[in-house]
Amino acid sequence: MFKKKNFIRYFIISAIFLLTVFIYGGKLLNMQVANAEQYIAKINIIYRTEKFIIPAVRGEIFDRNGVPLVTNELIYKLEIDGAKFPRNTKAFPSRTEENIINLIKLIDLYGGEIVPHTLPVDSFKKANGTAGYFYSPALSESKSVRDRFYEFLRDNKMSQHISADEFVNMLTAKYNLDELLPPENREHEFFMTVLGVCYDVDKNHVTTKQIRYTISKDISERLLNAVNESSHNYPGAEIMQEYKRVYHLPHSAPHLIGRIGKIPEKQLENYKELGYPMDAIVGLNGVESAFEEYLRGWDGELWRHYDRDGNIISETYVNPYYPEIEKEPIPGKNVYLTLDIKLQQVAEYSVEKTITRIHKESQRYSIPELSGEDAYAGAAAIINPNNGEVLALPTYPSYNLETFNEDFAELNTREKDTPLNNRALFGQYAPGSVFKLATSVAALCSGNLTTWEQIYDRGTYTKYADYQPSCWIHNMYGGSHGSINVTRAIKDSCNYFYFVVGERMAENNDIQLLNSYAQKLGLGTYTGIEIGETQGVIASGDYKKAKAATWVPGDTLQAAIGQSYYGFSPLQMATMLSTVLNSGTRYKTHILLCVKEYGSDEIYYAPEPVIADEIEIAPEYLNAIKTGMGEVTDEGGTAAILFRNLPGLTTGGKTGTVQIRKTESNNATIVAFAPYSVPELAMSVVIERGAHGTWAGFVAEDVFAYYFGYKNFEQSLDLPEEESEEVEESGEVEAINE
Numbered sequence: 087m088f089k090k091k092n093f094i095r096y097f098i099i100s101a102i103f104l105l106t107v108f109i110y111g112g113k114l115l116n117m118q119v120a121n122a123e124q125y126i127a128k129i130n131i132i133y134r135t136e137k138f139i140i141p142a143v144r145g146e147i148f149d150r151n152g153v154p155l156v157t158n159e160l161i162y163k164l165e166i167d168g169a170k171f172p173r174n175t176k177a178f179p180s181r182t183e184e185n186i187i188n189l190i191k192l193i194d195l196y197g198g199e200i201v202p203h204t205l206p207v208d209s210f211k212k213a214n215g216t217a218g219y220f221y222s223p224a225l226s227e228s229k230s231v232r233d234r235f236y237e238f239l240r241d242n243k244m245s246q247h248i249s250a251d252e253f254v255n256m257l258t259a260k261y262n263l264d265e266l267l268p269p270e271n272r273e274h275e276f277f278m279t280v281l282g283v284c285y286d287v288d289k290n291h292v293t294t295k296q297i298r299y300t301i302s303k304d305i306s307e308r309l310l311n312a313v314n315e316s317s318h319n320y321p322g323a324e325i326m327q328e329y330k331r332v333y334h335l336p337h338s339a340p341h342l343i344g345r346i347g348k349i350p351e352k353q354l355e356n357y358k359e360l361g362y363p364m365d366a367i368v369g370l371n372g373v374e375s376a377f378e379e380y381l382r383g384w385d386g387e388l389w390r391h392y393d394r395d396g397n398i399i400s401e402t403y404v405n406p407y408y409p410e411i412e413k414e415p416i417p418g419k420n421v422y423l424t425l426d427i428k429l430q431q432v433a434e435y436s437v438e439k440t441i442t443r444i445h446k447e448s449q450r451y452s453i454p455e456l457s458g459e460d461a462y463a464g465a466a467a468i469i470n471p472n473n474g475e476v477l478a479l480p481t482y483p484s485y486n487l488e489t490f491n492e493d494f495a496e497l498n499t500r501e502k503d504t505p506l507n508n509r510a511l512f513g514q515y516a517p518g519s520v521f522k523l524a525t526s527v528a529a530l531c532s533g534n535l536t537t538w539e540q541i542y543d544r545g546t547y548t549k550y551a552d553y554q555p556s557c558w559i560h561n562m563y564g565g566s567h568g569s570i571n572v573t574r575a576i577k578d579s580c581n582y583f584y585f586v587v588g589e590r591m592a593e594n595n596d597i598q599l600l601n602s603y604a605q606k607l608g609l610g611t612y613t614g615i616e617i618g619e620t621q622g623v624i625a626s627g628d629y630k631k632a633k634a635a636t637w638v639p640g641d642t643l644q645a646a647i648g649q650s651y652y653g654f655s656p657l658q659m660a661t662m663l664s665t666v667l668n669s670g671t672r673y674k675t676h677i678l679l680c681v682k683e684y685g686s687d688e689i690y691y692a693p694e695p696v697i698a699d700e701i702e703i704a705p706e707y708l709n710a711i712k713t714g715m716g717e718v719t720d721e722g723g724t725a726a727i728l729f730r731n732l733p734g735l736t737t738g739g740k741t742g743t744v745q746i747r748k749t750e751s752n753n754a755t756i757v758a759f760a761p762y763s764v765p766e767l768a769m770s771v772v773i774e775r776g777a778h779g780t781w782a783g784f785v786a787e788d789v790f791a792y793y794f795g796y797k798n799f800e801q802s803l804d805l806p807e808e809e810s811e812e813v814e815e816s817g818e819v820e821a822i823n824e
Contacts, residue, residue, distance in 0.1 A: 132399060134392040135406055136169060136296075139363070141328050142383025143684065145418030147343060147373055149427040150477075150679050155343060156374075158329040161304045164193070164313060166287065169296035171322030180262040182293060186283055187266055189301060189323055190276070196309035198302045203282030204289075206235055207250050209274065217274055219250035230351050238289045257281055261288075304330060336488035338431050341481055341508035342423075342617060342677070344372020345490060373677070376616040377421045380681045380691070386415030417684035424475035424679045429468065429793060432802040433480040436788035437464045440773060441482070444781050448751075458751045458777030462502070465509035466785050467657040471664035471759065471768040473695040474673030476615060478789075479510040479657065511619040514653030515772045518742025518779065519579045520755050521604075521648025523666055523711065526572050528603035529587040530707040531670075535572060537710040543567040543582040549589075553640040557582040576714025576740065577723055581647050588646020595637065597645050601626060606701045607672065608661030609654050614674030614698055623653035648742060659770035663757040667765050669708050670701040715739055716762055725756065728783040732796050736762035739786065741779030751775040754782035760790050767793060 147156040166189070172181040193200060206225040212218045224231045239246055244256065258264060261284045267277055283301065286292075292299045302309070305325075313323055331346060347370050349357045357368065368382070369375035389406055391399045405411040444458040451457035468478040483505040485497055497505050507513070529535035545560035557580055559565055567580045575583035591599045601624050605611045610624035623629065625645050627637035644650040654662075657675060665672040673695050680692035703711075715738035719725045724741045739758030746753055754776025759765040769789060771782040792802040 131393065132391045133394045134169070136390050136392070138326075138388040138390060140386035140388050140415045142385050142415040143329055143417040144331070144346070144367075144383055145381035145684060146420045147381075148420065148422045149425045149430075150423060150475075151426065151428075152422070153427050154334050155339075155423070155427060157332050157334065159332045161328055161330050162310050162325050163300050163328055164189075164198070164302040164305050164309070165324050165326050166292060166299040166301055167322045167324050168292040168294075168298060169322075170324075171293055173293045180266055182287065183261045183263065183266055183280075183284055185321070186287065187280055189320055190280055190283065192312060192320065193302050193305075193309065194276075196306055196312055198305050198309045200279055200283065201300050201303055203279070203286045204231060204234070205278075205282035205285040206231055207254060209278060219254045221250050228351065230354075234289060238285075254281070257285060303328070333488045335427060335431070336486050337484070338427060338434060339425065339479070340372075340485055340487035340490070341511075342372050342425065342479055343487060344374035344376075344617070345370045345487065346374050372617050373421065373423065376618070377678065377681075380419045380421055383418040383684075384416040385413075387413040419690050420682045420684055422679040422682065424470075424477065424677050425479075426477050428799050429789070430478040430480060432792045432799070433466055433468060433478045433785065433789050434482065434484065435803050436785045437466060437480050437482040437771075437773075439788075440464070440781070440784040441776075443784060444754075444773065444776055447781065448777065456751055456777075458754075458775060458781065460751050461754075461773055461775040461777065463504075463509065464771065464773040464776065464782070464785075465513055465656045466769060466771040466789075467510050467655075467660035468767060468769040468789060469657075469660050469664060469675060471667050471765050472673075474614070474661075474664070474675045474698075475679070476657075476675055476677045477767070479508075481507070481509040481511075481513075509772070510656045511615065511617070513655055513772065514620055514623055515656070515753060515755065515774075516650075516652050516744045516746075517609075517648040517654055517659055518744035518753070518755050519581075519648055520659055520740050520742040520757050520770070520779075521609075521652065522576060522579065522584055522646075523715075523740055523757070524604045524607050524609060524662060525584050525588060525600060525646050525648075526576060526711050526714075527607065527666060527670075527701075527703060527707070528591060528600045530572065530710070531603065531701060531703060532591060532599055534590040535587050537572060537706055540569040540571055541575075541583050541586050542569045543580055545582065547582055547585045547643065550639055553638075553643075555581065555585065555640070555643055571710070573710045573714040573717070576711060577717035579718075579724055579741065584646040585643045588642055589639075592642045595639055595642055596627065597625070597642055600645065603701065604662075606670075606699045607665045608699075609658050610652070611658075613657055613661045614696070615657065615677055617677060619657060620655050622655060622658055623651060625651035649744065656770045656772050659755070659757055659772075660768055663759060663770065664768040665699075666703065666708070666711060667759060667768060669705070670703040671697060672699045674698040712738060712762075715759075719758070725758075725780050725783050727780065728758075728787045729790065732787070732791055732794065735760055735790060735794055735796075737790065738762050739783065741783065743777070743779045746775075751777045754779050756780070756782040756786060758783060758786040758790075760794065 143158055146154065146158060148154055172185050174181050190200060206222045207219050208222045209217050209219050225235060236246060263280065267280065287299055290297065290299060310325055313320060313325055346367050349362065349366055349368050354364065357366065362368065369378040374381065386403055387405065388401055388403060390401050393399055403412050403414045441461045441464060444461045448457040448459040463482055465481040469476050483503050485493060485505050530537065543557055543566040545566040546554050546556040548554050557566060559567060567578050570578065570580055570583055588600065605624065610622040612619060612621055629651055630637045630641065641650055645652065661672065661675055676693060678693055681690045682688060683690055717723050718741065719729055719737045719739050725739055729735060729737050737758060737760040739756055742755035744753040744755060754773040756779050757770045759768045769786055771785045773782045776782050788802060791797045792799065
């Protein structure tokens with residue numbers, strides 16, 4: 087009986103066991119084989135989706151020959167992920183701040199740099215050795231900093247009239263920093279960094295809104311590895327990729343290339359309308375700004391899906407809420423400039439070298455304080471006269487684009503030589519006798535002069551009793567040029583000749599006719615270059631009236647020889663020369679050669695030459711003017727010494743010497759072109775306080791020597807010291823009448 091009962095018991099237990107195995111086995115078979123995909127999907131259920139902005143690569147910048155000027159380098163930044171970063175709780179009231187401190191210590195340990203915080207407070211050391219605080223200038227200078235600060239005060243129920251000391255004390259208490267960083271042991275600079283980062287994380291609601299905060303950029307490989315290897319010790323710290331600009335020739339053409347940075351406060355709304363995020367990096371000036379539409383890329387959106395444990399399930403560029411939208415990052419396009427960077431470097435070096443050479447030349451004169459020893463700055467413009475392409479725009483002094491931020495304070499305080507000023511585009515200089523080309527064109531084309539007419543130079547212009555200016559030759563030697571036509575007037579730079587023809591064109595003492603031709607030639611008007619420029623100044627009765635003065639006949643005489651109130655950029659002077667050489671066709675100057683797809687030779691856009699204005703300069707007029715310019719650089723001309731060492735090269739040009747103040751040397755100006763028959767280069771040079779127009783031509787000589795192959799690149803940048811050439815007095819120095 088007992089055995090029978092045990093058998094039944096074992097049978098039932100075995101049956102239950104087998105049934106259980108069968109049921110669960112079937113269930114497992116169903117889950118793992120028959121309906122595996124369904125159950126895997128349930129295991130990989132998405133608990134959280136996060137959007138990451140993947141920055142697009144900005145387009146790169148090259149010169150006309152493909153030489154890289156600005157490219158990109160992949161770097162890494164360290165971010166705080168607000169969704170994962172430890173938050174403060176009742177049990178752990180300082181969890182966020184403690185992790186911030188640990189992260190800053192890690193960055194310091196591996197030589198990283200903390201991204202500048204926006205806490206508008208600076209500190210100083212009191213007499214008793216303790217720290218005192220004051221609000222930084224950014225609070226009064228930046229509306230956005232001020233608005234965010236006041237918003238923070240309101241959110242934290244603090245008075246807008248709170249002192250800097252009180253504010254720091256309240257933040258220290260809020261973040262429990264006296265406990266985390268005891269005052270007796272704390273290092274003050276480290277404390278201010280921690281306070282600033284805590285303020286930014288708090289102000290931006292990084293943990294509550296689960297957003298991201300960049301704490302360190304361009305981190306080292308050692309720091310990158312340390313974060314990756316010890317990620318469990320630094321929850322919420324993530325490494326992200328980004329790109330930085332690499333300047334291959336940071337000393338060359340910095341004004342032209344320009345910089346990038348955060349959107350200027352005044353332009354926030356404009357960029358917002360164009361679809362830019364508020365924290366976007368944009369071109370601030372130069373090429374970076376002018377061609378922003380090409381250089382900018384379109385950021386992508388990476389959607390990352392997490393399980394309940396924070397593990398990444400999948401990543402996609404498809405918006406999960408709008409599956410039809412896919413946003414992969416789109417790189418910007420590459421910009422190729424008309425600039426020849428080697429020619430630019432040669433010209434930059436030559437402007438600086440020429441100023442030094444002028445200092446040495448000035449020592450040969452009995453009154454050195456008025457002979458160029460005070461020359462200190464200059465600029466030039468070199469363009470292709472056949473299509474308006476800008477080949478070089480040197481300006482001196484200049485700066486290093488790579489160290490601009492570090493050098494800015496010093497650069498910005500140099501009021502005399504103003505290295506931040508692009509003199510080639512924004513300098514306004516009286517052209518001096520260079521302007522006589524415009525006067526010649528205006529007189530000939532308006533019918534007020536013929537190519538064969540002779541005007542007798544009487545030395546002193548005696549038409550007016552109260553103002554009787556003299557020609558430079560009369561001032562220097564007591565003589566005159568005798569009877570001369572327009573060709574010889576250009577060669578000898580005869581002031582008397584241009585006093586006569588200038589008055590002929592001035593109806594009722596109004597020089598509107600002269601000015602209309604000057605503007606059509608490119609003076610006192612925008613040339614069209616894409617990166618910005620000055621409009622220049624046109625002398626006129628209206629201009630002088632605005633200065634509470636009256637235009638008098640003497641002003642007309644001075645205007646005819648390029649003095650008066652005229653103020654033009656070197657680029658405008660080079661444009662004028664090009665227009666004359668083109669028989670009156672003025673091309674819009676431009677610095678954009680073409681735009682190509684990123685990483686490709688496929689051309690996206692290439693501008694065609696654009697005619698900006700036209701006047702008809704008859705062939706006989708052009709021949710007369712051009713012949714005069716050719717004789718300027720030939721034997722006996724005002725620039726005869728310049729191109730002697732370039733055998734076989736035919737040139738032309740016009741010098742100018744411009745009085746600014748009696749206590750300073752004259753400005754030196756020149757325009758020059760080559761070859762004579764079919765010009766390939768047209769250029770202008772201005773040397774501030776350069777004393778004599780011919781001396782500005784030393785730059786043209788160096789540029790022509792390199793461009794036409796008389797010197798190679800290396801020789802052009804390191805010319806041997808040469809004995810100063812004897813400067814001929816045959817009309818080189820033009821006396822200027824105020």
